[in-house]
Amino acid sequence: KDRLEAIFAEGLRRFDKSGEYAADGAIDLVAWLRSRCKLSGSAAAERVGIARQLEHLPQTEKAFASGHLAYQHVAVMARTAEHVGAQAVHKAEGSLLRLAETMDPGQFTGVAKTFEHRVDAQAALAEANRAHQRRYLTISEPLDGIVRLDGLLDAEAGAIVRNAVSGYRPTGKDDDRTPGQHRADRLVELCQPRAAGSADGAGPRPHLIIRASVDTLTGAPGSPGGELDGGTIIPAETVRRIACDAAISRIIGKGELDAEITRASRSTPAATRRALALRDRGCVAEHCTRPPQWTDSHHVKHWIDQGPTTMSNLILLCRPHHRKVHEDGWGLQRLTTGRWALIRPIPSSRSA
Numbered sequence: 001k002d003r004l005e006a007i008f009a010e011g012l013r014r015f016d017k018s019g020e021y022a023a024d025g026a027i028d029l030v031a032w033l034r035s036r037c038k039l040s041g042s043a044a045a046e047r048v049g050i051a052r053q054l055e056h057l058p059q060t061e062k063a064f065a066s067g068h069l070a071y072q073h074v075a076v077m078a079r080t081a082e083h084v085g086a087q088a089v090h091k092a093e094g095s096l097l098r099l100a101e102t103m104d105p106g107q108f109t110g111v112a113k114t115f116e117h118r119v120d121a122q123a124a125l126a127e128a129n130r131a132h133q134r135r136y137l138t139i140s141e142p143l144d145g146i147v148r149l150d151g152l153l154d155a156e157a158g159a160i161v162r163n164a165v166s167g168y169r170p171t172g173k174d175d176d177r178t179p180g181q182h183r184a185d186r187l188v189e190l191c192q193p194r195a196a197g198s199a200d201g202a203g204p205r206p207h208l209i210i211r212a213s214v215d216t217l218t219g220a221p222g223s224p225g226g227e228l229d230g231g232t233i234i235p236a237e238t239v240r241r242i243a244c245d246a247a248i249s250r251i252i253g254k255g256e257l258d259a260e261i262t263r264a265s266r267s268t269p270a271a272t273r274r275a276l277a278l279r280d281r282g283c284v285a286e287h288c289t290r291p292p293q294w295t296d297s298h299h300v301k302h303w304i305d306q307g308p309t310t311m312s313n314l315i316l317l318c319r320p321h322h323r324k325v326h327e328d329g330w331g332l333q334r335l336t337t338g339r340w341a342l343i344r345p346i347p348s349s350r351s352a
Contacts, residue, residue: 005071006064012051046075053078056086059093069097072105080112083127084120106231113233117225124225125235128154129327155232156242164190212239217304240304241326245297268297268309276316283318286339290318298322300332315340 015021016029026032033044054061060077063069077096081089089096092115100108117124137151153161165186177185215223216236226239245268268276277292295316301307315332317325324330324342331343 002069002071003065003067005074006061006067009047009051009054009064009074012047013055016048016051046078049082050074050078053081053086057081057090057093059097063097069100070105073100073108076100076105076108076112080116084116084123088119110227110231110233114224114227117233117235118222121219121221121223121225121236124233125237125327128235128238131155132323132327155228155234156238159228159232210234210239210242212236212243214304217243235327237326237329240302241296241322243304244299244302244322244326268314272309272311272314273297275311276314279311280316282316283321284315284338284340285317285321286335286341288318288321292316294318296322298325 021029021032024032029048030044033039034041057077060074064074099111132154134152135154140148165183210226210228212226216226216239219236223236225233225235227233282292283290283295295318297314298317299307300313300315307313329345333341333343335341
């Protein structure tokens, strides 16, 4: 099957260059594949991406054609080339292919994401932001007593939801629920008012395990992204946002900085959180009306930069505005009203 995919990719590249798909009235090659080959939009786009990127990755193309590299691994190589440029991948092609031979596609995806972050952290962040923009959740109307949920989440949100609803354990001998049924029940329980947390947001924060180095938190050039439990790589700026209000047990680092950071207080104490709720009354972003229980505690000066976890250095920001400050690079300016204005970043200073 993989060799057939390799032959298909080679033919597709020639067909792409010829532009003959336009003779059928197709607006692009993806549309032609969907119509003529009955592929889904994502499957068609993936094959077009592979066909186009393999031209710039000769070692990958050779391994694919000979059957030494599986289709899913080739797809990872192609996506990586699309994200950070084929030239960067070509320079490390041999090393990446050697790793691909020893890993399953999921493991190799983690390696590729780490590579992307090291080569171009801004491109990796832009890709993560695009993934975040694709998020959605739909809840159907009841049909025959069943409501269907459908949606997409970014890696961070997915990890939060997975951790919240997983961990199936029978509650007794008469508990015959399947793991899937248990997750469904757990989701409903979490949506009940008693589980939603206190109105001031001082309840327990979502539990996430993230592995990150000091270099990642300080934004050092060439540093890797953070790693969620399970291996998913997230951008350094996402790690910094999550770390604004997180209990961190250990940071991988060296010397005095490691010891100093490990001793420091990062998560907002419950009493301080309640005081923030009374002072800020919710998200402090100008014109935002989200209540305290929908907010994170944000360090105005990040604790990694020696900012204290004190009232004078903390404000409440809802998740969308917190992302704007970290992942999107917006600035904050305090107003005389006690609210904070978000300052749009200079376009040339960050990746689109």
